[in-house]
Amino acid sequence: MSSPAARCCRLTGEPGRSKGVRRVRASGGGASTAGKPAASAVSDWYVVVSNGSRTEVEETKQAIKRFLTTELHLELSEEKTLITHVNDGFTFLGFHIQRRKPEGHWVVHLRPAAKAVERVKRKIKSLTSRGWTWMDEYTRLTSLNSVVRGWAEYYRHTSLLSDIAQITTYSWQRYLGWLLKKHKGSRPGQLTAAKSQTILGRKRWVAHIREGTTSLRAHQWLPTRMELQRQRYLRKGKEGFPHPYLSQASAGTSDEPFGETGPDERIYIVTVGVPRQGEPLSIGERKLRARMRDGFRCVQCGSTNDLQVHHTKGFKSHRLADLKTLCRTCHNIETHKQGQQTTT
Ligand SMILES: [Zn+2]
Numbered sequence: 336m337s338s339p340a341a342r343c344c345r346l347t348g349e350p351g352r353s354k355g356v357r358r359v360r361a362s363g364g365g366a367s368t369a370g371k372p373a374a375s376a377v378s379d380w381y382v383v384v385s386n387g388s389r390t391e392v393e394e395t396k397q398a399i400k401r402f403l404t405t406e407l408h409l410e411l412s413e414e415k416t417l418i419t420h421v422n423d424g425f426t427f428l429g430f431h432i433q434r435r436k437p438e439g440h441w442v443v444h445l446r447p448a449a450k451a452v453e454r455v456k457r458k459i460k461s462l463t464s465r466g467w468t469w470m471d472e473y474t475r476l477t478s479l480n481s482v483v484r485g486w487a488e489y490y491r492h493t494s495l496l497s498d499i500a501q502i503t504t505y506s507w508q509r510y511l512g513w514l515l516k517k518h519k520g521s522r523p524g525q526l527t528a529a530k531s532q533t534i535l536g537r538k539r540w541v542a543h544i545r546e547g548t549t550s551l552r553a554h555q556w557l558p559t560r561m562e563l564q565r566q567r568y569l570r571k572g573k574e575g576f577p578h579p580y581l582s583q584a585s586a587g588t589s590d591e592p593f594g595e596t597g598p599d600e601r602i603y604i605v606t607v608g609v610p611r612q613g614e615p616l617s618i619g620e621r622k623l624r625a626r627m628r629d630g631f632r633c634v635q636c637g638s639t640n641d642l643q644v645h646h647t648k649g650f651k652s653h654r655l656a657d658l659k660t661l662c663r664t665c666h667n668i669e670t671h672k673q674g675q676q677t678t679t
Contacts, residue, residue: 433446447490452502455502464513475510483502486499503555536559537557621655635665643662645659
């Protein structure tokens with residue numbers, strides 16, 4: 336059980352929320368609330384929309400403040416509260432919301448915030464820097480895919496697909512730069528010809544990995560309308576507009592091994608392989624190679640579900656020969672045995 340004070344810190348210290356929004360902060364946190372319910376220790380962000388005058392908005396703000404204080408015992412954070420006009424826009428949870436007139440009529444655009452764009456670019460840049468040229472292409476491409484895809488899916492319903500497309504253009508160029516550093520002396524044209532293909536109508540980077548008789552191929556994930564499963568709501572049907580989150584995804588099937596939404600999730604989770612303390616950076620690739628060698632099956636019982644990679648010599652060795660594929664159940668048994676060996 337967590338103490339009320341600890342919960343208070345965790346909840347109010349949540350990072351990543353942007354400025355320029357109404358923020359409500361809990362009051363009376365800390366040790367004095369020990370024993371009282373900690374449910375009041377929350378920090379929330381709201382957008383309140385009004386079509387009134389500035390004075391009316393100021394009055395609404397005071398009314399909200401009074402309601403929060405007297406009814407909910409919460410405090411409105413003045414420094415985090417912004418009153419703005421929708422034409423000037425505001426940033427909320429990584430989205431920039433602004434009314435514009437790009438083609439003669441007014442539209443409200445929901446776009447990724449500038450800082451969010453910068454942050455994902457910084458991430459892509461660091462993954463494709465000189466320090467990573469030792470890594471194999473398959474592992475690098477799939478981990479780049481997971482970064483771009485995770486980001487793009489968060490912004491799946493933004494107004495302009497081009498906002499997301501600029502990130503994949505950026506990752507295309509960064510990956511090319513990384514290949515040039517990795518394969519010194521080769522030219523961009525050669526690398527593009529050798530390592531890219533047109534898949535589902537778009538030119539993409541392709542990478543392979545081989546272990547024993549098994550080989551896998553990954554291609555660059557792109558935020559096309561199809562891959563993001565975006566729909567356009569131009570015309571209202573008899574049933575009204577389909578709900579973007581509740582309507583059934585209708586991506587067709589294809590012969591493409593990884594389907595139309597990019598790499599199969601199983602493969603892409605496997606290869607991200609973030610190392611734990613004491614593990615080498617290349618652990619993602621090694622664990623994937625162990626699974627490939629073992630045919631994506633538990634070597635003990637043959638199960639293909641919930642696979643994990645076991646260190647047969649503990650963390651003393653991360654060599655491929657000392658890694659084996661086990662299902663979660665068999666892994667728990669093995670780890671238990673290993674624990675007994677080290678204690679006796
Ligand atoms: Zn098993």
